[in-house]
Amino acid sequence: MTTAAAEPVPRSRVGVAARIWSLVKRHALTVYALLVVLYLMLPIAVVILFSFNDPVGRFNYVWQGFTLEHWQNWDGVLGIRHAVVTSLEIGLLGTLVATALGTLMALAIVRHGFRGRGTTNLLVFLPMSTPEIVLGASLLTLFLNTTTVFTLGYWTIFIAHVMFVISFVVVTVKARLIGFDRHLEEAAMDLGANEWTTFRKVTLPLLAPAMLAAALLGFALSLDDFVITYLVAGSEQTFPLFVWGIARVAVPPQVNVVASGIFLVAIAIAFGNAVWQIRSARRQRRGQA
Amino acid sequence: MGAFLHRHKGLTPYLLLAPGVAWLALFFLVPLGFLAYQSLQSGIYPNLEFTWEFSNFPDAISDYREQLVRSFVYAGIATVLALLLAYPLVYWIAFRAGPWRNLFLLFIVAPLFVTYLIRTLAWLNILADQGPVVGFLQDIHVLDDGEGLLYTTLAVIAGITYNFFPFMALPLYVSLEQIDARLLEAAKDLYASPTQAFLRVTLPLSAPGIVAGTLLTFIPAAGDFINAELLGTPKQQMIGNVIQAKFLESLDYATAASLSFVLMALILGALLVYARVVGTEKLTG
Numbered sequence: 001m002t003t004a005a006a007e008p009v010p011r012s013r014v015g016v017a018a019r020i021w022s023l024v025k026r027h028a029l030t031v032y033a034l035l036v037v038l039y040l041m042l043p044i045a046v047v048i049l050f051s052f053n054d055p056v057g058r059f060n061y062v063w064q065g066f067t068l069e070h071w072q073n074w075d076g077v078l079g080i081r082h083a084v085v086t087s088l089e090i091g092l093l094g095t096l097v098a099t100a101l102g103t104l105m106a107l108a109i110v111r112h113g114f115r116g117r118g119t120t121n122l123l124v125f126l127p128m129s130t131p132e133i134v135l136g137a138s139l140l141t142l143f144l145n146t147t148t149v150f151t152l153g154y155w156t157i158f159i160a161h162v163m164f165v166i167s168f169v170v171v172t173v174k175a176r177l178i179g180f181d182r183h184l185e186e187a188a189m190d191l192g193a194n195e196w197t198t199f200r201k202v203t204l205p206l207l208a209p210a211m212l213a214a215a216l217l218g219f220a221l222s223l224d225d226f227v228i229t230y231l232v233a234g235s236e237q238t239f240p241l242f243v244w245g246i247a248r249v250a251v252p253p254q255v256n257v258v259a260s261g262i263f264l265v266a267i268a269i270a271f272g273n274a275v276w277q278i279r280s281a282r283r284q285r286r287g288q289a
Numbered sequence: 290m291g292a293f294l295h296r297h298k299g300l301t302p303y304l305l306l307a308p309g310v311a312w313l314a315l316f317f318l319v320p321l322g323f324l325a326y327q328s329l330q331s332g333i334y335p336n337l338e339f340t341w342e343f344s345n346f347p348d349a350i351s352d353y354r355e356q357l358v359r360s361f362v363y364a365g366i367a368t369v370l371a372l373l374l375a376y377p378l379v380y381w382i383a384f385r386a387g388p389w390r391n392l393f394l395l396f397i398v399a400p401l402f403v404t405y406l407i408r409t410l411a412w413l414n415i416l417a418d419q420g421p422v423v424g425f426l427q428d429i430h431v432l433d434d435g436e437g438l439l440y441t442t443l444a445v446i447a448g449i450t451y452n453f454f455p456f457m458a459l460p461l462y463v464s465l466e467q468i469d470a471r472l473l474e475a476a477k478d479l480y481a482s483p484t485q486a487f488l489r490v491t492l493p494l495s496a497p498g499i500v501a502g503t504l505l506t507f508i509p510a511a512g513d514f515i516n517a518e519l520l521g522t523p524k525q526q527m528i529g530n531v532i533q534a535k536f537l538e539s540l541d542y543a544t545a546a547s548l549s550f551v552l553m554a555l556i557l558g559a560l561l562v563y564a565r566v567v568g569t570e571k572l573t574g
Contacts, residue, residue, distance in 0.1 A: 033381035036374050037396050040454065043411035044403055050414065061417055101309035112302035120306060127317050129504070130553065131512025133529045137549045138320035140536060141327045163316040166309055224405050226515065227529075231536060243406045247519065251410060259407040266402035267395070274391055 044263065051256035058250035070253040074261070077254045083242035084258055086154070090238065091222040094161035099215045101162070102169025103207065109170070110177040128167045135164060136231030143232060152234025160228050165218035172217060176210030216269065223262065328546035337542060345547040353531050353548060357555065360527040363442075363517075364510035367449040368457070371506050372499065374450070375458040380491075383465040397458045405452065409519050412448055413439065416520075445525045448516035456505035464498025465491070500567055504560070511556055528552055 050060055054067040075081035109120060127135060139160050143150040150156055184206070188198040226240040233241055243255055331342040350357065382393045400408055416422055416438040426432040438444050468491060476486040514529030528548060535545035 029377055029381050030385065033378045033385075033393075036378040037393065039374070039451075040396055040400055042415060043408045043451070044399060046411040046414050047403055047407055061414055062419060101312055104305040105309040108302040108305035112305075114299075114302040120310065123310065123313050123318075127313065129508055131508055131529075131556065133512040133514065133532050134324075134549045134553050135317070137532060137536060137545060138324040139316060141323040141542065141546060142316070142320040144542070145323055145327070159316055162312060166313060170309070220401065224401070226405055227512075227533075231533070240404055240406050243404065243410070247406065247410060255407065259404050262404065263399075263402045267399070270395055270398075270402075274395075 047256050048260045048263070051253055051260045053253055053256075055253060060251055060253050060256070070257050074254050074257045077246075077252050079237060079242060080239075080254055080258065083237040083239045086237060087223055087239040090154070090158050090161055091219045094158055094165060094222050095215050095218040098162045098165035098218050099169050099211055102166045102214065103173050103211055105166070106170045106173035106177055107203075110174055110180075124167050124170045127164055128171075132164075132225075132227035133231075136160070136228035139163070139228070140231045152232060153236040156232045156234065157229050157236060157238065160232050161222045161225065164225070164228060165221055168217055168221065169211075169214040172214035173207065173210045176207065180206065220266065324546050324549060327542050328550055330543045330546075332543070334540040334542055342543065345543055346551065349544050349547045350551055352544075353528060356526055356528045356531050357551065359525070360511050360529065360552075361555065361559070363446055363449060363525075363527060364507050364513075366446050367453065367510050368503055368507045370446070370450045371454050371457040372461075372502065375454060375461055375502070376495075376499075379458050379461045379465055383462060383468075384470075394462065397462070398455055400451070401455050406515060406519075409448055409452065409515055412444070412451065412520060416444055416447075439520065440522045440525075442521070442525055445516050445521040448520045449510050449513060452513075452516065453506045453510050456509070457502040460501035460505060461495065461498040464495045464501075468494050496567070500563075503563070507559070508556055511559075512552060 049063070051070060052066050052068065053060055053063055054065040054069070055062075056064050070076070075084075105120070105124065108114070109117060109124075139156070143152055143156050150159075185198050185202050188202045189195075193201065224240065225238075226244065229238055230241060230244065237245070239258065243251070246252070246255065326339065327337075328345055329339060329342050330337045331340045331345075332338050378393075378397075382390055382397075386393050403411075414420065418437045418439065423432065423437055426438070427434055427436070432438070472490055472494075473486055476490050481489065511527075512529050514527055514533050517525045517527045517530055528551075532545050532548050532552070535541040535548070
């Protein structure tokens, strides 16, 4: 303190510089993190913004003015409705089948010791670690060499989607099963329920959240898939394929509308899920108290 | 059914597995066999013939060496960039975001909710010559007038980095979030500086996340062709572009199939090298 009084000017200068430096040091990470978030959000903002754009001519690249017209008339582009409906149908159907098959596999892998467990795990892991282009290419060669059985189109897309969603379902459900309290099932059996009743009344309800999470993930993957679908689709169109086709000409704002719609629904589900988790955690705490 | 299962307990796992395994065998393994068969054929569709044409492989490699190298270089750079972008963000979310954690986590996955092709097309808008980014960079003379960002190597790598960012960030978050805060306090009590604590405690404990994130980013990035197609020119073509075009445009199935195998083998090779470097136990969890 006394030295500060003796040489006031240089001291205070050092103090300001040091304070700024410590401020930067303290908040550098926060600033960096927020900049990365901004970078992540930028394209999303652009997609949503340009769904309200009123473009002049064919190109939707430059902001011209606000309009709701494309939201009201989202299927005003030839082929877009068919593509969206096909995507949703295959997404729902494929996810349903993949969730069923994947859940059964996860049950077998976690609950039962059996010969070939390692091999099964590998079979589940491999499709996830193979590049999509190779998955699509190999399925295409299968379909091309068995044209008497398979015709490229709706059902070959369905087959492909179930194939790549199964692995994700197995992994998601497995994670839940590993932390699973088996006493509940044992209690049901002690009370005279047979295996099937126990499975239906105890195991399945407890697994439902994990199955739902897996199904949502699978649906999102299916809805978004381009590479594999592109290779096995023949002349069938899903929404990503529709976008690909039209991107070479000019992307109409309706494409942004559909993409924004899918995005908003997904965000709503994610929020709903978060709220539901917080509530059920609270209820559990209250129950225990 | 219950009674049957009770009598044949050993069968239960196989019955549970059968449908899923059958699907994966039929539509994942068998197709790989067909891909192998196709890769050894000669000729162009529809005049293909199976001739044990092993020369397809060296031919494909020498004809498309450029695209193969480019795929791995681009994927490698994008993976490193994604790691550098994601690590500080995820670290901040795990240790500093407090009650906002889940919201910021949602920010990380949000890009996945926008159709892949469309978020790539959005970069077309952002990086367009008339756009704000190019204008700003020209103003501060990073870019010369008339120079743009679109249809450059930079744009393609940036696109790949953006598109696979969540696959880097999520496993990183999982590993950072599990770190026991008491370990960091202990490091501090033992007079470790924040840098030392990070380098000797946090970083090693997040290694599994780095490994998983790297794999989940690198593998799809190496096979990608959408970013090169939409944000690049033929000069930025990757191996995925070649495979896709050979299958769907030039109907040169044999070359396309052998290139697919080459890609898979190279990725496997890269994984093995990576495993050597980081240790096998980290790779398999």
